[in-house]
Amino acid sequence: MIIKINEVGTRDGLQSISTFIPTAVKTLWLDEEHACGVREIEVCSFVPPKLIPQFSDATDVVEHAKRLSGLTVSALVPNLKGAQRALELGVDKINYVLSVSESHNLANVRRTTKESVADFERIVALVSEHQGKKPKVVAGLSTALGCTIEGKVTHEAVRTLALLMLKAGADEMILADTVGYADPKAVKQLFQQVKSDLGPIPITAHFHDTRALGLANVCAALEAGIDSFDASLAGLGGCPYAPGASGNIATEDLVFMLESMGLNTGIDLTKLIKARQTICQALGDHPYHGTIAKAGLPIGFELSQSQSQSQSQSPH
Numbered sequence: 650m651i652i653k654i655n656e657v658g659t660r661d662g663l664q665s666i667s668t669f670i671p672t673a674v675k676t677l678w679l680d681e682e683h684a685c686g687v688r689e690i691e692v693c694s695f696v697p698p699k700l701i702p703q704f705s706d707a708t709d710v711v712e713h714a715k716r717l718s719g720l721t722v723s724a725l726v727p728n729l730k731g732a733q734r735a736l737e738l739g740v741d742k743i744n745y746v747l748s749v750s751e752s753h754n755l756a757n758v759r760r761t762t763k764e765s766v767a768d769f770e771r772i773v774a775l776v777s778e779h780q781g782k783k784p785k786v787v788a789g790l791s792t793a794l795g796c797t798i799e800g801k802v803t804h805e806a807v808r809t810l811a812l813l814m815l816k817a818g819a820d821e822m823i824l825a826d827t828v829g830y831a832d833p834k835a836v837k838q839l840f841q842q843v844k845s846d847l848g849p850i851p852i853t854a855h856f857h858d859t860r861a862l863g864l865a866n867v868c869a870a871l872e873a874g875i876d877s878f879d880a881s882l883a884g885l886g887g888c889p890y891a892p893g894a895s896g897n898i899a900t901e902d903l904v905f906m907l908e909s910m911g912l913n914t915g916i917d918l919t920k921l922i923k924a925r926q927t928i929c930q931a932l933g934d935h936p937y938h939g940t941i942a943k944a945g946l947p948i949g950f951e952l953s954q955s956q957s958q959s960q961s962q963s964p965h
């Protein structure tokens with residue numbers, strides 16, 4: 650079985666760092682992960698540079714990412730203006746963000762969830778009228794498993810919003826545990842429900858490891874039939890508008906777990922651990938997470954058989 654891993658550190662990770670990271674470091678990060686076999690990266694956010702100066706170089710970063718062969722280039726977009734910028738630059742996926750929790754939506758994108766849905770409809774219309782290559786339009790539902798402002802978020806609320814976004818024209822869906830409130834039982838139930846509600850459209854799970862349940866939640870989502878996961882190199886991440894939010898599950902730990910289970914990620918783990926070292930050094934001193942890079946691979950660890958085969962046959 651093939652599991653898709655999407656690197657989001659270059660967006661989720663970098664938005665949590667207030668000092669500006671040079672463009673050359675961002676593009677090095679993209680090159681390194683691409684060389685490891687990662688084939689989808691959320692490379693930046695199209696947000697007002699005044700609000701998050703970290704992404705003021707989004708144009709250069711996207712232009713660079715587009716030159717990496719076979720890479721699906723996605724970008725986070727909070728509104729129509731962001732979608733216009735992403736569309737002009739020719740990204741492959743527009744990852745639109747809105748929150749199930751009304752309070753987080755107001756804090757994060759300064760409007761109600763209903764207003765965010767209406768803006769999404771405008772984005773879908775914009776893309777459908779676009780003459781050039783049409784990107785996929787993805788609905789990213791934040792705080793799907795809890796909110797540090799409101800607390801509990803019901804599965805009912807998530808299902809209702811997911812269906813609204815499907816009706817509005819979403820090609821894909823991301824369910825995000827933005828603040829690390831999820832547990833495996835809740836994850837399995839929610840993803841099973843949403844999957845059966847939405848039918849065949851791709852669903853990605855996005856977990857933060859704030860309370861150490863990130864990888865357990867991945868296992869629960871796998872049981873619900875999910876085969877696409879966001880993760881961040883060295884577990885860097887966190888929403889600046891969600892109090893107490895911290896890092897994503899670490900990409901290298903996720904690859905280690907999946908490959909140990911015989912699930913093919915297409916990613917060269919030894920190379921990825923080296924890439925982590927290179928990127929952490931280039932980024933400087935920040936709160937890094939993840940254990941496999943520190944502990945080292947177990948003696949006799951082998952990549953899943955399917956990966957060894959796919960690597961010897963074609964470069965994925």
Ligand code: COA
Nearest residue numbers: 694695696697698700727728730731746757758759888889
């Ligand atoms: N890209 C660049 N500029 C943008 C923009 C975008 N996506 N959206 C708005 N702007 C500009 C406007 O043109 C306007 O510029 P001006 O002051 O020169 O006229 C200014 O920003 C304010 O625009 P407005 O529509 O009033 O936005 P706002 O201040 O209400 O903010 C969002 C709304 C959605 C843009 C903002 O809350 C946001 O970017 N949130 C995302 C936060 C985030 O990244 N969170 C983490 C990810 S989950």
Ligand code: ZN
Nearest residue numbers: 661827886887
């Ligand atoms: Zn996140």
